[in-house]
Amino acid sequence: MDNTLFERYQKSLKKERRFVRLYQLVILLLFFGGWELFSRNDWIDRLIFSSPSRVWLTFVEKVSDGTLMIHVSVTLMETVVGFIVGTLLGTLLAMVLWWSPMISKVLDPYLVILNAMPKVALGPILIVALGPGYISIMAMGALISVIITTIVVYTAFKGVDPNYSKVMQTFGAKRWQIFKEVILPASFPTIISTLKVNVGLSWVGVIVGEFLVSSKGLGYLIIYGFQVFNFNLVLMSLLIIAVFATIMYQVVELIEKKLIKNQD
Amino acid sequence: MDFLQLENIHHSYFSSKEAKEVLYDINLSIREGEFVSFIGPSGCGKTTLLSIIAGLFPATEGKILIDGEEIAEHNKSLIGYMLQQDYLFPWKTIEDNVTIGLKLTDRQNKTHKVTANALLQEVGLPNVGRYYPRELSGGMRQRVALARTLAVNPKILLLDEPFSALDYQSKLKLEDLVVETLKTYHKTAVLVTHDIGEAIAMSERVFLFSANPGKLHKVFDIPKELQGLSPFDARQHPSYGGVFQSIWKELESLG
Structure with a gap:
């Protein structure tokens, strides 16, 4: 075998990767650099669009007086709980539907209606019902993802090749055994991809929830910043949300790698 | 009997x-230890019949007796079923695939590993227990499926065209392996196939079905001299051609 060819190929791969990283960095620097430049020269409205340096100053100030920590942890907690509850509840509902074809037939139109309805519109009702606190915000984060999770995961359950179940049946497997050994593991890839969607959805639910009610959290900071016309604060919160949403997404990808490394 | x-x-x-x-x-009716084949045009219900014997669903009418007893929950495990494709679970290792039937019926996990290894040895695949199905070729996977079916020690094996998805060479090798293994363990087997040659080479009797609705049309007894041979050798035997012709003509007459 010609090893030099292979080495050259590997080198070209490495080179390409470095280029991609470089361009990604350039875009990032251009974005923040341009933002700063435009703002300093008054090419954009400094009051509305702020600037990276001012956002940074706000960030430092909020970190040093200790308030940012509280806001971030509140929102993060609400989002993570909303995300987990939404996904688990959705998967559980999907299990019920799979278990009983009768229930699934009966509930079908209701699922369609619930899915089509904008869940954030339920916000006011939730707040009245559950009180203006963490609970209703977490409920919001969960509610926004639960129906779509149910539909997608149930579709995945139904889509599993029936011959796998047939194999189990010939071994005299009970229905729950078929579920545990075949249906669930076969659906992991789909469940994971709904997790990825749900990360984004839960953030929407929680931030909207905080817009409506609450005196803590990043959603609150955004609304507060907007009310007192402090857009440094708004943009800082947005950037923090972007960072944490990305981290959550990465965590899900990590789980994905661990869970489905052996599937075709 | x-x-x-x-x-x-x-x-x-x-x-x-x-x-x-x-x-x-x-x-x-099929004798203990006998190997029979079901052949017939498509739509003759041979796969349906096999599924009914397997207990996957009940027949609209009629009775199935195994060893004089009607099939029910408690003696379903007497039957092993092999499908057209291997349907190994891609998320389980080969070993876990082979022992899945045992795991469902019996909680004693310790002996499973030993059983799995012995069976994999038997089908000519030692040392693959830790692999995943995607790492094996089609022929190897179907052999693992055979091991999985045998693991629960069924009395009757139902083979639903298990060689049809394989390349010709793997198919011939696997036919030999299946016949040899089933003879060793004195298992009764029913093979559904559309390949007349395969039916002749492997079985002792061939049941020909006609379609719309599926009826048993004729039963062929395969000559003794072919029965003693492995499927590969049976295909080379002088009397193979004659048997093939007579079944072929009968199949043609069905239209």
């Missing part, structure tokens, strides 16, 4: 538009 008996089996499929009769008054 008749081991598997089918008495007056009728079966119909119902859909919202029509009822279709697929099996009409099937009566047949």
